Amino acid sequence: MTTRIGVLALQGAFAEHVAALRAVGAEPVEIRLPVQLEDVDGLVIPGGESTTMRRLIARWGLRQPILNLAASGAPIFGTCAGMIVLARDIVGGEEPVLPLLDVTVERNAFGRQLDSFETELDVPLLGGTPVHAVFIRAPIIERVGPDVDVLARLPGGRIVAVRQGNVLATSFHPELAGETRFHRLVATMAAEHADPGEGSGRAPDLAGRQQRGR
Amino acid sequence: MTETSTWATKKGLAQMLKGGVIMDVVTPEHARIAEDAGAVAVMALERVPSDIRASGGVARMSDPAMIEGIMAAVSIPVMAKARIGHFVEAQILEALGVDYIDESEVLTPADERNHIDKHAFKVPFVCGCRNLGEALRRINEGAAMMRTKGEAGTGNVVEAVHQLRDVLAEIRRLQGMREDELFVAAKELQAPYEVVRQVAEAGRLPVVNFVAGGISTPADAALVMQLGAEGVFVGSGIFKSEDPARMANAIVQATTHYQDAKILAEISKGLGAPMRGIAMEAIPPQERLAVRGW
Numbered sequence: 001m002t003t004r005i006g007v008l009a010l011q012g013a014f015a016e017h018v019a020a021l022r023a024v025g026a027e028p029v030e031i032r033l034p035v036q037l038e039d040v041d042g043l044v045i046p047g048g049e050s051t052t053m054r055r056l057i058a059r060w061g062l063r064q065p066i067l068n069l070a071a072s073g074a075p076i077f078g079t080c081a082g083m084i085v086l087a088r089d090i091v092g093g094e095e096p097v098l099p100l101l102d103v104t105v106e107r108n109a110f111g112r113q114l115d116s117f118e119t120e121l122d123v124p125l126l127g128g129t130p131v132h133a134v135f136i137r138a139p140i141i142e143r144v145g146p147d148v149d150v151l152a153r154l155p156g157g158r159i160v161a162v163r164q165g166n167v168l169a170t171s172f173h174p175e176l177a178g179e180t181r182f183h184r185l186v187a188t189m190a191a192e193h194a195d196p197g198e199g200s201g202r203a204p205d206l207a208g209r210q211q212r213g214r
Numbered sequence: 215m216t217e218t219s220t221w222a223t224k225k226g227l228a229q230m231l232k233g234g235v236i237m238d239v240v241t242p243e244h245a246r247i248a249e250d251a252g253a254v255a256v257m258a259l260e261r262v263p264s265d266i267r268a269s270g271g272v273a274r275m276s277d278p279a280m281i282e283g284i285m286a287a288v289s290i291p292v293m294a295k296a297r298i299g300h301f302v303e304a305q306i307l308e309a310l311g312v313d314y315i316d317e318s319e320v321l322t323p324a325d326e327r328n329h330i331d332k333h334a335f336k337v338p339f340v341c342g343c344r345n346l347g348e349a350l351r352r353i354n355e356g357a358a359m360m361r362t363k364g365e366a367g368t369g370n371v372v373e374a375v376h377q378l379r380d381v382l383a384e385i386r387r388l389q390g391m392r393e394d395e396l397f398v399a400a401k402e403l404q405a406p407y408e409v410v411r412q413v414a415e416a417g418r419l420p421v422v423n424f425v426a427g428g429i430s431t432p433a434d435a436a437l438v439m440q441l442g443a444e445g446v447f448v449g450s451g452i453f454k455s456e457d458p459a460r461m462a463n464a465i466v467q468a469t470t471h472y473q474d475a476k477i478l479a480e481i482s483k484g485l486g487a488p489m490r491g492i493a494m495e496a497i498p499p500q501e502r503l504a505v506r507g508w
Contacts, residue, residue: 011469012230119215
C-alpha cells in the first residue's frame, strides 16, 4: 500500500514537495485543514514565508493536530520556513509555532536575497554523494539540544540540517535541486510508522488504524 | 563551489512566495499591517497605482530612504519598482539590497524600445506580461518571476482574467504542437525557440507566474487562483478599501483556500467596502498601463 504523506499547503513551495514525494513512490496529500491530517503517516512543511504560515496554522486550527501527529511518531520534515516553524526557540523572541525541535533558529541568518546561495553539502546520513543545497533567505541553527542530531554543517561549521527522533529539518531546499533522498527517508519512516510490522518492538495501534478507516 | 545569486536562487525565491499575496505599501506602517495580515512580501512604492493614475505626470522609482524604512520595518521580502528600461534605477535598488525588482509598467517607461538586461543583475526581477510572447521575451532577458499586468489601479479584475487566460491558453496550444510546428510558434510569439520548446515540454512557464492589476476582493484572488495563477499581487485593492487590515487578511485566506467556496463565503463576510474601481470603458486608451512594455 502506498504511504500517504501530507504536505502543508497553506503557502509556499508545496508543489515541489508534492512532486518529490511522488518521485519516491509516496502518495502526497495537500493539507489546508485539520481534517485532512487524519489519514496521513507523515507531514512535510515546505519553504515559504514563516510569518504567513504561522498565521495560517493558527487561523485554521492546525497546531494541535500537527503536534498530535508528531507525538504519534509520524515523521515531520521541514525545509527553510518549515524549519523555523518547527523550532522551539527563534532568535529575537518570536513565539514558537510547533516547538518540536529543541533548537534555536535565526531567521534570514545569511542576510537578504542577494546573499542567497547554492553549495555542495556532505550529509553522511544520506551516503557519500553530496547534497546540492539551495539556500534562499535561509535560516540557520544557532543551538541544538542534547537530543538533536546534527546532519549537516556548512564548511564554517554552521548547522543546516538536524534530526530529533521523527522530526527532521533543513535550512536549504532539497526539493528545488532534484534531491529526493530526504523525501525517501521520510517516506521510509512514514511507512514504518503506518505499519511497524512484526518484531519491531512496537505494538501496532490497531484501534487507531480502524478509526482512520484502514 | 559556493555561488550566490544563481538562477536557482533568483527563481527559487519566487517559488517560496507561491500561494501568497504580495501587497503594495507606501509607509512602514502599511508594511507592518501587510505583514501582520500574512503577506508573503511587500512592494514598496510612494503611491499606489490608483493614486498614480489619478495624479498623472511621470511616475518614477521611489525615494530610497522610504524603501529603506520599509525594509527595516518588516522581516518578509521587500520588492521595489524600477521604470521599464531604467537600468540605473535598478542598480540603485540593487545597491539598497531589495529582495526583488519589479520592472513595472505602473511607472512611466524610461525606454520605449529596450527593457533592462536583467541577467546583468544579482538581484532577481519580476516583470509584467499580457500574453505568452511578452512573458517569454522578459524571461529571455532574465526575469525570474512573471506576473500578468491586469490593469493596475482600477480595482477591476477583468484585464487580469483576460491576460491570465491568454497566457495559459497559449501554453496549452504549444503543448499540442508537433516539434516542427514550434519553430513557427516561436516566430509568431516573437520569442526564442529554446524557451518556447521548454514551455511546450513542461506545460508551464519556466518561472513562477502571479497575477496583478485589479484584484480587490477575496473572490477576485480565488478566481485567478482557480484559473491557474500561482499567487497574487494586490496594489490599491488593500489600502484603498474601507478596512485595509481586514481586507488584507481575507485576501490572504482566500489565496490559500481558493478552492473552498464555503470558506470563501465565510471570509468574505462584513469586510466593508472594497476600493471603488473603474470600468475599462472609462479609461481612455492612452491612459492604459498594460500596453506599456512590449
